[in-house]
Amino acid sequence: MTLITKLSKRYASKQMNGKKLPQDKVDNILEAIRLAPTSMGLQPFKILVVESQELKNKIFEVAAPGQPQIPNASQVLVFACYRKVTDEILDNYFDLINKTRPMLAKEKVAAYRNMMNGLLNKTADENFQWAARQAYIALGFGLAAAAEQEVDSVPIEGYNPGVLDKLLNLSERNLGSVCMLAIGYRNEETDYNARLPKVRKSTQDLFELL
Amino acid sequence: MTLITKLSKRYASKQMNGKKLPQDKVDNILEAIRLAPTSMGLQPFKILVVESQELKNKIFEVAAPGQPQIPNASQVLVFACYRKVTDEILDNYFDLINKTRPMLAKEKVAAYRNMMNGLLNKTADENFQWAARQAYIALGFGLAAAAEQEVDSVPIEGYNPGVLDKLLNLSERNLGSVCMLAIGYRNEETDYNARLPKVRKSTQDLFELL
Numbered sequence: 001m002t003l004i005t006k007l008s009k010r011y012a013s014k015q016m017n018g019k020k021l022p023q024d025k026v027d028n029i030l031e032a033i034r035l036a037p038t039s040m041g042l043q044p045f046k047i048l049v050v051e052s053q054e055l056k057n058k059i060f061e062v063a064a065p066g067q068p069q070i071p072n073a074s075q076v077l078v079f080a081c082y083r084k085v086t087d088e089i090l091d092n093y094f095d096l097i098n099k100t101r102p103m104l105a106k107e108k109v110a111a112y113r114n115m116m117n118g119l120l121n122k123t124a125d126e127n128f129q130w131a132a133r134q135a136y137i138a139l140g141f142g143l144a145a146a147a148e149q150e151v152d153s154v155p156i157e158g159y160n161p162g163v164l165d166k167l168l169n170l171s172e173r174n175l176g177s178v179c180m181l182a183i184g185y186r187n188e189e190t191d192y193n194a195r196l197p198k199v200r201k202s203t204q205d206l207f208e209l210l
Numbered sequence: 211m212t213l214i215t216k217l218s219k220r221y222a223s224k225q226m227n228g229k230k231l232p233q234d235k236v237d238n239i240l241e242a243i244r245l246a247p248t249s250m251g252l253q254p255f256k257i258l259v260v261e262s263q264e265l266k267n268k269i270f271e272v273a274a275p276g277q278p279q280i281p282n283a284s285q286v287l288v289f290a291c292y293r294k295v296t297d298e299i300l301d302n303y304f305d306l307i308n309k310t311r312p313m314l315a316k317e318k319v320a321a322y323r324n325m326m327n328g329l330l331n332k333t334a335d336e337n338f339q340w341a342a343r344q345a346y347i348a349l350g351f352g353l354a355a356a357a358e359q360e361v362d363s364v365p366i367e368g369y370n371p372g373v374l375d376k377l378l379n380l381s382e383r384n385l386g387s388v389c390m391l392a393i394g395y396r397n398e399e400t401d402y403n404a405r406l407p408k409v410r411k412s413t414q415d416l417f418e419l420l
Contacts, residue, residue, distance in 0.1 A: 003213070003358045004238055007245040007351070028214055034416055035217040035408075036350060039367050043411050050420045100409045129339055133346045133388075137365070140246060140350015141217070148213045155347070157249050168420075178343075198245075199310045201253050206244055210260045210378075 003148060010147035011198060012154040015187040016072040025149045026075060029183060032145030033077075036138035040116055042093055044085065044131035045138070046175060048078040048168060063167060064159035064180070074184035078168065079139060080175040081131035085119040132178040142181050156180040213358060220357035221408060222364040225397040226282040235359045236285060239393060242355030243287075246348035250326055252303055254295065254341035255348070256385060258288040258378060273377060274369035274390070284394035288378065289349060290385040291341035295329040342388040352391050366390040 026049075033047060050056055053071075060070040070076055082089060094113055097104070119127065139155060146153035157179050164170075164177050186194050200206075236259075243257060260266055263281075270280040280286055292299060304323055307314070329337065349365060356363035367389050374380075374387050396404050410416075 003355060004241050004245070007242055007355075010245075010247075012247060030413065030417055031214050032217055032354070034410055034413060035214070035220075037220075037222060037353065037365055039365075041409050043416065047417050048420055049417050052420055055420055096411070097409050100407050104406075129342075133342055136343045136346035137350040137353070140347040141354055143247065143347070144242070144351055144354040145213060145217075155247055155249075196314075197310050199251050199307050200244055201306070203240065203244060206253065206257060207240055208256060208258050210258055210262055210265055 003144075006147045006150065007144065008198070010143070010153065011193055011196075013069055013152040013182075013184075013186045013191050014154075014193040015191040016069050016074075016152065016182065016184040017187040018072040019074065019185045021074040021151060021184060025151050026183070028149055029142050029145045029151065032141040033138045036141040038134035038137060039130065041097075042085075042089075042116070043134070043138075044089075044127075045079055045081045045135045045178075047138075048080060050076040050078060058167060059159075059164065062160075063164040064156065066158050067156050067182075069154050069182045069184075070156075070180075072184065072187065073182035075182075077142065077181040077183070078164070078177050079135040079179050079181070080165075080168075080170050080177045081128060081135050083128055083171070083174050083176050084124045085122070085127050085131075086174070087120065090116055090120070128176060135178050139179060139181060146183050151183050152186045153181060153183045156182060213354075216357045216360065217354065218408070220353070220363065221403055221406075223279055223362040223392075223394075223396045223401050224364075224403040225401040226279050226284075226362065226392065226394040227397040228282040229284065229395045231284040231361060231394060235361050236393070238359055239352050239355045239361065242351040243348045246351035248344035248347060249340065251307075252295075252299075252326070253344070253348075254292045254299075254337075255345045255388075256290050257348075258290060260286040260288060268377065269369075269374060272370075273374040274366065276368050277366050277392075279364050279392045279394075280366075280390075282394065282397065283392035285392075287352065287391040287393070288374070288387050289345040289389050289391070290375075290378075290380050290387045291338060291345050293338055293381070293384050293386050294334045295332070295337050295341075296384070297330065300326055300330070338386060345388050349389060349391060352393075356393055361393055362396045364392045366392060
């Protein structure tokens, strides 16, 4: 089956069945997320991989009561972005660049750091909106990899971020959640979304050739 | 080669060679973008597929002089989001839902429309930031599909959106660009990025198991 066929078959599961995914499928989805490109390579986020049944139940109960997939998902991934880019974050990133790319001229790395220092002068809201977009590229990679693995998945924005962030102590870590991704297996009997045709704009309507 | 291996091999090409991609590869990338999920299914964006050499040159010259990939890319995709969600946009979407899912109860569709009417009361900036995130999921799908097709690609945020939007008359169409995606083939001789190891946070650093 081609990737396009698999992407055509994916949909936002409304009910999952509680079965655990094999670890290699989870690892492949996480690895795709890790490999996703981000602006200037910073990966300005953390991914919390919630496997604890108690915590999944709690998230559903207090932060996302409209999302019944959550308790019966195999994992719920919380995408949490930096609220503010700090010197420490940039220091860690440039340590990683120096370790991974020792062949780069020191002046080149210094010039890149200078350019990235611009992020330190942005407001927290500007940083956060920018970081959120980067996290959504990674969300896209996670969704595509789940489809490729024939794993059901659903991106979740319909939740209370204030409540979730408090539950996970995100704010005190300079993080804020921007979305969740539930992965697992659909409940064949109760997932009404599984039987509906996909709604998408036509090629003619979505694309314009210039 | 697995999808993960292909994603590991992809990188942001800094120089392309001007060769045209076969149309079936372009079509697969566009189809992945079309299939990407978005919040409430609205797909609040248009994708301009720039093939005209003159227009690619112009974009590079006036809006993105720091991005030398652009003139030699096979296609440059401009992701342009709705600046404001309007009644007309929602009408078109619900026409599409009714056409694609005639089996849905009318009350259910009406309730969904009522819920989505909430978007009409948001500020233009709130709509735009939300729409931009959705476009970045589609950007992720496009990047992953390009890698799967063994096509080189580079997401581009480093450009002047005011200038690009004016060049493409986007504002008067209630659209604003949020990013570009150049696709094509690397220039083996001049693409210095092709020879550098990928910089990514380690699994231990990026993920946290709860």
